[in-house]
Amino acid sequence: MQQPLSFDRERTESTASQSTSNTLLDALSDKPSNLVWTLTFVTSISGFLFGYDTGYISSVLVSIGSDLNGKELSIKQREYISSATSLGALLSSILTGFLADLIGRKFTLILSDLLFIIGALIQYFTYDLNEMIIGRLIMGFGVGLGSLCAPLYISELSPSKFRGRLVTINCLAITGGQLIAYSIGAIFSNLSHGWRIIILLSLLPCIIQFISISFFLPDSPRYLIMKNKFNDAIIVLKKIYPNSSDSLIHSNVEELQQLNLLWNNNDNIFQKLLSSWIELFSISSNKRSLIIACGLQAIQQFVGFNALMYFSSSIFELVGFKNSTFVSCFIAGTNFFTTIIALFIIDKIGRRKILLYSIPLLFSSQIICALSFAHIDINDINNNNNNIWKYILLISLIMFEMFYSIGLGNVPWQQSELFPQKVRGLGSSLSTATNWFGSMVLSYFFLSLMNSISPSLTFLIFAFNTLISFIFIYYLYPELSGLQLEQVQDLLSDGFNVSKSINLHNDSLNGYQLINQH
Incomplete structure (x- = not known):
């Protein structure tokens, strides 16, 4: 099967919603295969990084301390350092999807590892503020590549009924990376130049991923x-669905080819990029997918979580906790263990229902945070030692x-489950x-905002x-679990x-049960 399978658009449109072979393959999978688990x-090491x-x-x-340029960091310099990685990730993520379509998910992650290694080494060896910011920026390029490509890679290899949890x-x-970073920070932050060790340790998982992906794992x-590499796709699909027949695997390859109308292979890189842009913004379903995906990602940030993760030690230091880095471990630990709960329930309960249940509780915790800050004098740390509100703040942040x-x-x-193949990247x-x-x-603005309008009003904005x-x-946001x-x-x-999506979700769950019974 070296040539593209033949099909016409009318047949494609009539079968686009059926995904018959995919449904059968998923029903025959009682658990993810060894390849799926390994990949x-x-x-997910990208997620850890x-x-x-x-x-x-x-x-x-x-x-x-004063290790950079011999001076203590100002609030604005702290914001420069922390935001540099986000800026790098923003710039690289704009092109990551197209890059993943051009060179593959596998080689995009390899490039991510290389950028992360370069950025970490610059930070480790520097004594200059500007070099520190440059190192964070380059590391951000790698983080941006990995943060997009890792979930895309996983979702394209996963049977749909396991996709959410995988x-x-x-x-x-x-969250595990955050927890370990906080724990290592609590151990090494009191040592002379201990922060350099914290950065250097990030290279170990990066090197492990680089070697593993380079030599042992296939593309999706x-x-x-x-890319019309049908024989390679069949080999991978057999490893994903080891209990399935050859005929079903071949049907799945043909179906995926029919469902995913792609570029003309004779198009150059700019024609392919232009084609994807036109497709994304001219088709109504793609525009709705983009509204949902961008909306959820904006929400994830503007409720204030990453501000808490970047500056939790600074916050606890501000309200009078002596070992602020150690206290921050409670935040990271909660994040990690709650995500374990999400791992087991996301495909059973559904993405939409989880959000509708958890967001009102999130809102309540933010209101309590704002109320707690209103009773804490951040300008007089010593008077906060016996202030019960700083402990209420800790509980509300947890x-x-x-x-x-x-x-x-x-x-x-x-997010990748929202887009068809041609515009998924x-x-x-x-x-x-x-x-x-x-x-x-x-x-970039969180510490300044806390300082200018007060922490209490800042958390009210988040709420x-x-x-x-x-x-x-x-x-x-429709329910996409199981689709x-x-x-x-x-x-x-x-x-x-x-x-309609809720009904489809329920039908998919019932369908798997019926097929398994027979």
Whole structure:
């Protein structure tokens, strides 16, 4: 099968919503295969690096002292350092999706590792503020590539009924990276130049991923089919669905080829990029997918979570906790263990329902945070030692973390399931860029905002954003759990169809049960 399978558009449109072979393959899979598990864990190292980066900077900012240019860091310099990675991730994520379509998911992650290594080494050896910022920027390029490509890679290899929890493993790796970064920060931050050790340790998982992906893992079947590498796609699909027949695997390859109308192979790189842009913004279902994906990624940032992760040590130092980095471990630990809960329930309960249950609780915790800050004098740390409100603040921030991580911390990264193959890379790029734009804005202005309008009003702004996000999700976000990647475009073709999506979700669960019974 070396030539593209023949098909016509009329046949494609008539079968686009059926995904028959995919449904059968998923029903025959009682658990993810060894290849799927291996690729998920190796690819999720990108998530770990993403999390480690957001976690270690919190302890570095309070322990770096006068090591850079012989001066203590000002508030604005802290914001420059923390936001540099977000800026780099924003810039790289804009093109990551197209790059992933051009060179593959596998080689995009390899490039991500190389950029991360270069950025980390610059930070480790520098004694200059500007070089530190440059190192963070280059590391950000790598983080941007990995944050988009890792969940995309996993979602394209995963059977649909396991897709939610497998992508959530990447989110779990993010929270695990944050927890380990905080823990290592608590150990090394009191040592002379201990912050350099914290940065250097990030190279170990990066090197492991680089070697594993380079030599042992294949690209995704959908990408291989997109490049007309059908024999390679069949080999990979047999490893994903080891209990399936050869005829069913071949049917699946043919179906994916029919469902995913792609570029003319004679087009150059600019024609392909232009074609994707036109396709994304001219087809109604793609535009709705983009609204949902970008909306969820914006929500994930503007409810204030990453500001908390970047500056939790600074916040606890501000309100009078002596070992602020150690206290921050409670935040990271809550994030990690709550994500484990999300891992087991996301495909059973559904993405939409998890968000609608968790967001009101998140809103409540933000209101308590604002109330707590209103009773704390941040200008007189000594008087806060016996202030009960700083402990209420700690509890409310833990609640913030808990209700965020079970919903908004995970669901937006399911973004690739919203887009058809031809625009999946570009659509994921724009939505991931939205996330990193929000992260950059928050990390650049958060401390200044706390200082200028007060921490209490800052968290009230976050709470207002959370309220708006609930309205957005209630009316516009359909239930996509259990649906095939190729079904979503049909669902969104004539509206957001929230009610219809819930019925399809229930039907898919019942369908798997019926097929398994027979």
